[in-house]
Amino acid sequence: MRARQARGAAAAAVPAAPAPPPGEVDADRLVAQLRQPVWVFDIDRKRVAWANPAALALWSSPSLAELTARDMGADMSASVAARLAQYQSDFVGHGASFNEQWTLYPAGRPVSLDVTFSGYRLPDGRMAMMCEGRPPGSERPESLRSVEALLHTPVMITLYTPEGQPVYRNPAARASVPELRTTLAERFPEPDALPRLTDPLATRGATTLTLQARTAQGARWHEVSVQRCVDAVSGEAALLVSEVDVTRLKESEAQARFLAAHDVLTGLPNRSQVKQCFAEATSALRTRDQQAALILIDLDHFKKVNDTLGHAVGDELLIEVASRLRQSVRRGDLASRFGGDEFLLLVLSSDIRAEVDRIDKRIRDAVAQPLWVGNTQVQVTATLGVSLYPEHGTDFETLLQHADLAMYAAKERGRNALAYFEHDMGESFRQRTALEVDLRSACERREFEVHYQPRVEVASNRIVGAEALVRWRHPRRGLVPPGEFIALCESTGLISEVGRQVLASVVEQLRRWSEAGLALPVSVNLSPREFADPDLAERVRATLAEAGCAPELLQMEITESMLLGGEERPLATLHALRKLGVSIALDDFGTGYSNLAYLQRFPIGTLKIDRSFIQAVGDDQRLAELIVQLCRVMRLDAVAEGVETPEQLAWIRERGVAQYQGFLFARPLSAGEFEAMLSAQPGRAACG
DSSP: OOEEEEEEOSOSOOOOOOOOOOOSSOHHHHHHHOSSOEEEEETTTTEEEEEOHHHHHHTTOSOHHHHHHSOTTTTOOHHHHHHHHHHHHHHHHHOOEEEEEEEEOGGGOOEEEEEEEEEEEOTTSOEEEEEEEEOOOOOOHHHHHHHHHHHHOSSEEEEEOTTSOEEEEOHHHHHHSSSTTOOHHHHSOSTTHHHHHHTTHHHHSEEEEEEEEEETTEEEEEEEEEEEEEOTTTOOEEEEEEEEEOHHHHHHHHHHHHHHHBOTTTOOBOHHHHHHHHHHHHHHHTTTTOEEEEEEEEETTHHHHHHHHOHHHHHHHHHHHHHHHHHHSOTTSEEEEEETTEEEEEEEESSHHHHHHHHHHHHHHHHHSOEEETTEEEOOOEEEEEEEETTSOSSHHHHHHHHHHHHHHHHHTTSSOEEEOOTTHHHHHHHHHHHHHHHHHHHHHTOEEEEEEEEEETTTOOEEEEEEEEEEEETTTEEEOGGGTHHHHHHHTTHHHHHHHHHHHHHHHHHHHHHTTOOOOEEEEOOHHHHTOTTHHHHHHHHHHHHTOOGGGEEEEEEGGGGOSOSHHHHHHHHHHHHHTOEEEEEEETSSOOOHHHHHHSOOOEEEEOHHHHTOOTTHHHHHHHHHHHHHHHTOEEEEEOOOSHHHHHHHHHTTOOEEESTTTOOOEEHHHHHHHHHHSTTOOOOO
16 A cells, blocks of 8 residues: 555544444445445455545546455555554554555556544454545645655654643654553653743743653653644644653763763772862861871782783783772772773771771772683782871862872882882982983983803803893983882883884894804893883894894793793794794793793793792702703703802703803903903804
């Protein structure tokens, strides 16, 4: 039935007139003589079930059989189909009838007429629709088109009496209300909704609000516009209400507000939310006998988790820590993520230090519990810094800075600890800040220089290699050892730039020594951040090529912790380095996880025995013996580190360790000092 509604004109819910009792008039003849088209439409099957001769003429059909055979649903629009379903529902539920103007398309040409629709039961009990057509009034094309749009628009339009009783609803509005006779007050059930909508009409004539509407689909948010008008049928005052569903927009706004106040990853409140809560809490504290504490929590060595296991594992760890923090604090306390691996707690109590001490134990115990990610066990500890209100400050930023100073003081005391702010911590912070500024300048001015610790052959006591160690030539302090700046370089990310400068310096020095007939391998330590760089192998290749250095003279040192987690990425990196001709040494073996699978799968050629084993006595030295035997079985070059006494040298000689380095032979030397020592050797050094 290719038909379109053109005008809704009469009052809704007019009861259908009962069928008259059968008389003695010839009904068939009477129907045949009716000048108005009348037909019965089967809504379920989308077909005409019966029509009088005037209806056959209207539909341009030669016979009733031909008309009833037509599939009216073939080109029926979705809007019309929905409207017919509404009719059927209202016929069944309310005995309603409707007077509307429709445009039909018999033989593809538009025919407009006024139609009265009422319910009609078919013999099988299904509800069909009796359609009685009348010629329309003289309608202008603009009027027809506007009412046509009324049928298809998704905007819900309803005409109410001033008392809020429905007079007319377009299809979109009818589909939205749960009941045909839903009143304006029932549509917007919030207690103050109706006066907010209607009271301004006395002065403005119209109003627009966003309200929660009761719909057939449940509670929805609608933008509602109301204006006073006159009912075109009755001539009486009315209210014209249009509604647009803005639920998605409302939900998006709520989501945006949530995201503005919460961390996306963990769902915890963020810094701005804590700052707001702090202002509200401290305002209330003035009327209570309570204090507040800001507790800054930092996860120890979290960067190592990211660098070695990947950011996906790091994110899982942060999510789990956030969950544990929620469970560790009281209901009235606020746990938030402050950024990176830092969390912040806002705690209120009448005995604030006692409460902080209780929270400290709960938090550090909870955080320290191992977490399994896939087949990898991850475990971190937490360091806490605390500042108290009003003892250590009365505004948020000051207290936060003081909690940060306390947290760094706790880290300097060994991590996995808690420290309260003390006023002399400010000086320590200023020194650290000044050091960071100096380090950034040092990178720009290239103040780092490389020293070389000889690697010595045990049998001949000749230098056969070296380990490159960075030093900082400070313009005022002189030579600064790595223990004073490497940790800060790692925490600030400067370690990558320092590593690039060290590598460039080493390969340039290797080329010079090689040209002077002093070729020997030198190992360079990689930081976790450098090893995690996917472009590491390409950077090493480019640096070697620019210096003109032979790759076999360069060895890269990594630690066991860098190989933790997924093996594919580190394996690919190491194979890429080996493909360049660069060899790989594993440093500090035995001090960490000591996984033999690393030695079997990864292309490692040298194993460095940590100084702690070489300098140990008794049972601890048995571990060193096992490592030496392991190197022999797996055909790895063993290098003993930290050899400082003749007894230690004799011990490694007895066990067949081929090479060593340590203060017994020499401390790390400048490039010039190392070259002089190398040149003074009988027969000089051969590439080992």
